[in-house]
Amino acid sequence: MGKKVINSAAVLMSSALIFSSSAAVEAPFEIGTWGNFCKGAISHTFDDYPTSSTDQQVSSGQAAFDEKGFHMTLFVLPSSCNDDNWNSLKAAFAKGHEIASHNNQHNSNADGLKPSQNAIKSKVPGEMCVSIAYPNCQTPGNAQVLQTYIAGRNCTPNVNPKTPQNFAQIDSKMFGTCSGCPNDVNGLNSFADEAANKNGWGVYCHHGIGSDGHSWAVTNLNAMKEHLNYLDRNRDKIWCETFGNVARYIKERDAASLTVESSEPNQIKVKLTDNLPDSIYNYPLSIRCPLPEWWTATSRVTQDGIEVEDTIINVNSQDYLMFKAVPDGGDILIESGTRVRNLKLASATGKTVLLNKSGLSINAGQFSGSTIAVS
Ligand SMILES: [Zn+2]
Numbered sequence: 001m002g003k004k005v006i007n008s009a010a011v012l013m014s015s016a017l018i019f020s021s022s023a024a025v026e027a028p029f030e031i032g033t034w035g036n037f038c039k040g041a042i043s044h045t046f047d048d049y050p051t052s053s054t055d056q057q058v059s060s061g062q063a064a065f066d067e068k069g070f071h072m073t074l075f076v077l078p079s080s081c082n083d084d085n086w087n088s089l090k091a092a093f094a095k096g097h098e099i100a101s102h103n104n105q106h107n108s109n110a111d112g113l114k115p116s117q118n119a120i121k122s123k124v125p126g127e128m129c130v131s132i133a134y135p136n137c138q139t140p141g142n143a144q145v146l147q148t149y150i151a152g153r154n155c156t157p158n159v160n161p162k163t164p165q166n167f168a169q170i171d172s173k174m175f176g177t178c179s180g181c182p183n184d185v186n187g188l189n190s191f192a193d194e195a196a197n198k199n200g201w202g203v204y205c206h207h208g209i210g211s212d213g214h215s216w217a218v219t220n221l222n223a224m225k226e227h228l229n230y231l232d233r234n235r236d237k238i239w240c241e242t243f244g245n246v247a248r249y250i251k252e253r254d255a256a257s258l259t260v261e262s263s264e265p266n267q268i269k270v271k272l273t274d275n276l277p278d279s280i281y282n283y284p285l286s287i288r289c290p291l292p293e294w295w296t297a298t299s300r301v302t303q304d305g306i307e308v309e310d311t312i313i314n315v316n317s318q319d320y321l322m323f324k325a326v327p328d329g330g331d332i333l334i335e336s337g338t339r340v341r342n343l344k345l346a347s348a349t350g351k352t353v354l355l356n357k358s359g360l361s362i363n364a365g366q367f368s369g370s371t372i373a374v375s
């Protein structure tokens with residue numbers, strides 16, 4: 001009798017393990033731990049705008065990020081913003097930066113949580129304001145925060161694990177002119193390297209930047225520019241995104257379910273879902289599968305009929321098709337490539353062009369278009 005009970009328990013346990021570890025994402029597909037299958041994630045966050053001499057956050061600081069196409073998070077104080085400030089924030093949001101809450105006023109009162117979010121949502125249309133940084137590093141209460149926000153930032157200088165235990169307590173490290181804080185390119189780069197080495201998420205906390213006069217911490221603008229160059233050279237290793245988007249990504253990645261609906265020689269249909277509210281969790285996950293060997297390198301991926309970002313990457317001598325898709329964003333269709341040759345140069349020479357492996361030859365002198373597709 002005792003033996004029988006143990007056996008049933010063992011069966012129950014093993015089926016639970018199968019469901020928790022392998023049911024969510026159907027092979028050979030994989031979802032990246034981080035965007036672009038990077039080794040680690042980082043977020044650059046800036047506090048206190050528009051108070052305490054922080055204007056450079058939205059001028060020279062933002063320009064440095066815009067130049068490389070990286071996104072910053074601005075934790076702002078809505079009750080201190082005038083019309084000019086809101087216009088600057090709207091312009092920053094339009095470039096992909098996150099406008100998030102530093103509470104309504106610079107304190108840890110729970111009654112500022114919702115009003116600060118509402119103010120940002122109404123003044124910066126489209127911004128869902130999903131995250132908050134605690135003024136003076138003091139939380140208004142974890143449970144209260146998570147009723148309104150998906151993530152809150154504290155000031156403990158650790159790299160966060162790939163799935164933080166408590167989203168109301170996301171650790172961050174201070175940079176700039178504060179005592180003991182790194183403020184050179186090596187210090188900025190090494191925290192990103194640490195995130196990559198730990199497969200984790202490193203959150204930078206800045207206050208002023210460049211010529212800002214903030215009394216607590218001002219990050220050196222030239223060091224930041226060099227650091228952004230470093231990130232630009234390491235896009236396959238370090239994923240730099242806003243605090244809110246990385247939090248979205250983690251929760252979507254952990255909740256995602258991917259199934260192959262149909263698989264034909266030149267077309268695969270995939271369904272990607274999660275159980276999260278779609279109005280907030282709308283950030284694309286990075287997904288990959290080995291490229292079927294008879295496919296060309298110009299495959300096309302669409303979600304709900306719209307072409308999504310995709311690329312071919314080579315990992316350990318295997319070609320993978322990597323693409324981005326939003327959970328609950330509609331069916332994903334992966335189609336084998338159509339071979340495309342750009343004939344612009346060839347037609348300029350007036351010579352005959354032979355398309356590789358197709359057996360079709362074209363007299364480019366009589367060809368008026370610039371491209372031709374052969375499947
Ligand atoms: Zn502050």
